Amino acid sequence: MKNIKYIAIIALGLVACEPELDNSIEDAGFYSSGEADFSKFVSVGNSLTAGYADGALYLEGQKYSYPNILADRFSHAGGGNFTQPLVNDNFGGLTLGGTQITDNRFVLSGDPLAPSILTGTPTTEVSNILAGPFNNVSAPSAKSFHLLSNSYGDVSGVALGTANPYFARFASSSSATMLGDAVAQDPTFFSLWIGNNDILSFATSGGLGVDQNGNLDPATYGNDDITDPMVFGSAYTTILDGLTANGAKGVVMNLPSVTSIPYFTTIPYNAIPMDAATAAGTNGSYAAYNGGLGTAVGMALIDAAEMAQRTINFTAGQNALVIEDESLTDLSALGLPSIRQATAADFIVLPTLPVIGTLADPANPASVIGVGVALNDSQVLTENEATMIANAQAAYNATISALASANNNVILVDVKSYMEELSMGGLSYDGGTITSEFATGGGFSLDGVHPTARGYAFIANFIINEINTEFNATIPLTNPGYYPTVYID
Amino acid sequence: MKKLLSFVLFFLVGSTLYAGGYRVSIQGQKQLAMGHTGVAVISSAESVFFNPASISFLDGKMNFSLGVSGIIAETKYENKEFGNTNSTESGLATPFNFYATYKANDWLSFGLGVYTPYGSSVEWEKDWSGSHLVNDIDLKAIFVQPTIAVKISDKLSIGGGPIYVNGSVNFNKNLSRSLTDVNGNRTNVTVEQKGITAWGYTLGVMIKPIEKLNIGFNYRSKVIVKAENGDADFENVPGSLPNNLSDGNFDAELPLPAEVTMGLSYEFCDKFLFAFDYNFAQWSEYEALVVEFDNDAGVSTSPRNYKDAETFRFGLQYEATKKVTVRTGIYFDQSPVQDGYFAPETPRNDSVGYTAGLSFKVNDKLSIDASFLYLHFDEIDNSYDHYQESGQNVPFEGTYKSSVIAPGLGLSYKL
DSSP, rough: HHHHHHHHHHHGGGGGGOOOOOOOTTTTSSSTTTTOOOOSEEEESSSHTOOOOOTBHHHHHHHHOOOHHHHHGGGGTOOOOOOOOOOSSSSOOETTTEESSSSOOOOEETTTEEEEEOOOOOOOETOOOOOOSSEEHHHHHHHHGGGGTTTTTOEEETTTTOOOHHHHTTTTSSOOOOHHHHHTTTTTTTEEOOHHHHHHHHHHTTTOSSBBBBBBOOOGGOOSBBBBBBHHHHHHHHHHHHHHHOOOEEEEEEEOOOOSSSHHHHHHOEEEOHHHHHHHHHHTTTHHHHHHHHHHTTSSSSHHHHHHHHHOOOOOOOEEEEEEOTTTTOOOOGGSSSSSOOOOOOOTTOOOOOTTBBBSTTTOOOOBBBBBBBBGGGOOOOEEHHHHHHHHHHHHHHHHHHHHHHHHEEEEEEEEHHHHHHHHHHEETEEEEEEEOOSSSSSSSSSSSSEEEEEHHHHHHHHHHHHHHOOOOOOOOOOGHHHHHHSSS | OOHHHHHHHHHSOOOOOHHHSSSSSOOOOHHHHTTOOOOTTOOOOTTHHOOOOGGGOSSSEEEEEEEEEEEEEEEEETTTTEEEEOOOOEEEOOOOEEEEEEOSSSEEEEEEEEEEEEEEEEETTTTTTTTTTOEEEEEEEEEEEEEEEEEEEEEEEEEEEEEEEEEEEEEEESSSSOOOOTTTOOOEEEEEEEEEEEEEEEEEEEEETTTTTEEEEEEEOOOOEEEEEEEEEEEETTTTTTSOEEEEEEEEEEEEEEEEEEEEEEEEEEEEEEEEEEEEEEEEOOEHHHHSSSTOOOOOEOOOOOOOOOEEEEEEEEOSSSSSEEEEEEEEEOOOTEEEEEETTTTOOOEEEEEEEEEESSSSSEEEEEEEEEEOOEEEEEEEEEEEEEEEEEEEEEEEEEEEEEEEOOOOOOO
16 A cells, blocks of 8 residues: 555646746746847827727726837836826716716717717726826826926816826926936836827817927917927927936837828818719809809909909819818908818818718708818818928928937837838738728727727737847747727627 | 555546547557557457457456557747747646457457547747647547457457447637737637547458467548537627638538558567567548638638658567566558648657556456557648648748657456
8 A cells, every 4th residue: 555655646746747838938038138138118199009999998908018018028028017097997988076077988889880989887086096107107198398297297276278288197296207217117128108288289179289390488389289390309308318418228119100100091181972963062052152253253352263262162072171261361241151172181080980971950950070161170180281280290290200210229119101101002920911091990998089909909919029129139020910900788 | 456546546637638640549558569460369358459359269158358548749830030948838648548359159259449539739929929720739539349259260350339429529719820900919719519420430450360370450431520600709899800700600610531450470489479460550530620700701612632651660579477468569650641731639650669568467357457658759840831821822831840758557357
C-alpha cells in the first residue's frame, strides 16, 4: 500500500509540469522599447484621447481609448500601469448635482435599426471628484488653450460654462490645469493630440461661431469660434515644452480634416428628389425671390455671378437643398432673404437628417425643410465656412509639424493622412475594411465625429508603427478585428 | 484497500478534463504501460478492448480488470505579432475502464467492456483571442461492449461484439471576434446535449502460428454520434439585433472514426514479452463540424478536413520477480489535423508517447497495475484558416505547445 502513496505524490508533483515555449513572448526582452521608456506613460488630449464615442464618454469607450490600447501594448516592453478617470456606467451621460447635463450615448435600436439615445439613468456625477493622478489626462471638448487654464477643472464653474465637467471630475484641485496634472506625474513617455476642437466646434455648429483669426485673446472667444493660429501655436508650444521638460519622449498627432467625417458627409447637398410637376410648382413659389434678384442686379447691389449663385431652380431628379448663407449680400431691404441652393462644396450637418424633407409648419404643405424653408446657419457648414476651417487646420498642422521636427524626442504621427485614407477608400484589416460611411462603415461611431473602438485601434497601430520606426522599438500591434464598432441595443 | 479505494474515488470525482484531441488511448493500465499495444497480447481482461478474439486464450474461468487514469493536460498558445499568450486551464480528466471475461466452455467465451476511448475537454480563458472558435468544449463518450469469442482451434480464435455508445457534448464559443451587447459583453452560444446514443461494433482475430508468437487483428467500426434537438443557449445577444438569435435547438454530428489495428507479440528469454501494434484510424471521415441551429444562426460549418492517421506502438514486458512485472513502451502518434486546420478546440499535432508501469501480485488472484504516460508534443506554428468574417477567411494563427501526463492505477482479478 505504501507504493500507492508514492505514486499519488508523484502524480500531484507532476501537476506543475507545464508546457514551455522556446523563445516565448513572456521571456524578458522579447519586445523592445528601443530608445523609449514606457514606464510612466501619460496621454494628454480631448475627446479623441479620452475614448469618447457615440456622443458620450462611457466605460466601454474608455476601455478602447487609443492611449489605453497603447498602454496595453507598451506593457510588453516595460510599460507601467495606466489609469483613466473612468466614468460610472455604459450610459455615458453626466449629472451635475443630480441633474443630467450631457446626453447618454447613441446606440442602434428599433426596426429598422437607427441611431437613438440609449435610455437609462446615468450615474456619473461630476461633483464626485476622483482621486488621481490619472495617466490619461484628457477632457472631451478641450481646446489647445484650455489645457493651460486654471479654471477649467473647477466644479463650480461647470454650470457657468467656464469649466469642463470631464476635467472637473478628476482635476487635482479646483485651480489645477490639465497640463499641470500631466506634467506632475513626471512622464517618461507621452502622447499629445490637441487642437481638433479649435476648429471642430465651429464646424459642428454649422459655423455659428466666429473665425477669431487675428484676435489673440482666447478669453474673449465663444465656444463655437475658430482659435487664432497664433494663440494655438503659443498654447501648443507651452504644452509641448511642459511635457518634454524632463526629457520625456513622446508622440504628437496632427489634425485630420473635419469635413471628411460622416457628420458632414452623410447628407448629400442634393438630398431632395422631385418630379417635374413638383419642381415646376416649387419654382413658382420662388419666382418672386428670383425676380427680386434681377431687381438687385439692376440696382447694382449684387453682380450677375451672385444672382446666378442665388437663383433657385428645381428640376426633375435630385435637387440641391435651399440653405441660408450669411456671406451673401444682405438684400433684406428688398425683402429678400440670404438664401441659395447648396453645392457640393457645402456640408449639411448630421443632426439635420431627421428634419430634412419634413414640414416646419405641419399646417403648411409649402414649408418643407430644405425646399420651402431654407436650412439655417446651424444646419449647414457653407463653402466659405469650410474654407476658414481648412485654413486654420493647415496653420495648426504647420505649427505641430514644425515643433515636432524641432525636438528630437518628439515624433509626429500623420493621423491626417490616415483619416484621408479612411474617407477615400477605407482601411483594411484581416476581417474586412473600415470606411467612413455613417453607422455601417465601422470607422466612425454613431455621433459621426468620433472613431469606433476599431477606429481607435487603427490609430493606436499607426502610433505604434511610428514609435517602432523612429525609436527602434518592437512593440506588437493590436488586431483591429477584435474591436467592436457600433453597438446594438 | 481502503486507501486505494479513496485514491480511485479522488480521480473519479476530479474535474473532467481530457487531453487535446478527442481520441484518448488509455484503455487498460497493463497495456498502456506497454505503449498501449495489445492487439496480439494475451494477458488480462483488457483484451476485451484490444482484441476480443484473444479472450478465448485467457487463463482462468473469469477475469476482471478495472482501471482509471488521471490525465493532466495543458496547452499554451502564443501569437507574436499581436503579443497574445493564453493557456488552457489545467485540470484532471479521468478516463476509466472495466472489463470482465467468462469462459463458458473450452471454445466459447463471453466478455463485457466499459471504457471511454473518446473525450475532449479543453477550457481556454473566457473571451481569449480564439474565443470565436472555442471558449471551452467537453465531449464525453462511454462505450459499453458485450463480447463473444469463439476458439476455432488452439491456433485461431475470433471474437467481437456490438458497441453501445452514450455520449454528451458541451461546447461554448463567441459568435464573432467583436459582437457584444450594449455593455460590451461578448455574444456567445453554448450547445449542449447529454445522453446521445449510438451503436458500433468490433471484430477481432487472434492467430498463434507458432509457440510464443501471436498475431492479432482488430477492426472497430466508425460510430456517428448525432446530437438531435440539443439545447442551444445564446447569451448577450443585442435585443434589437435584426437576426433572431433566441435560445433554441441544434443538430450536429461528430464521427468517431473506424480503426484498424494489427500487430504481434513475441515471448523471449522466458520472462520477456515484446509487442507491436499498428493502428490506422479513418479520421478523413471528419470533414467539417456542422451545427444546424433552428434560429437565424442557421447552419454553421467549420471545415476540419482531417486526414487518416497512423500510430506505431512498441511495448516490452519483463517478469522481474514472481510478484513484480515491469512494463515500458513508446508510440508515435500521427495527428489527423492538417496544416491550416489547426483549431484550438483540438490543439493536437504529432506526438510521441512514453509509457511505463508495473504490476504487483498481491496473491494468485489479485494484482495491482500501475501505469504512467508522458505524451510529448513538439512546439508547432500553425493556424486555423477557415473562420470567416464578411465572406473572407480570417486565419487564427500562433504557436502551440501541449503537454500531457497520465498516471493510472488498476486492479486485475482472476478466478
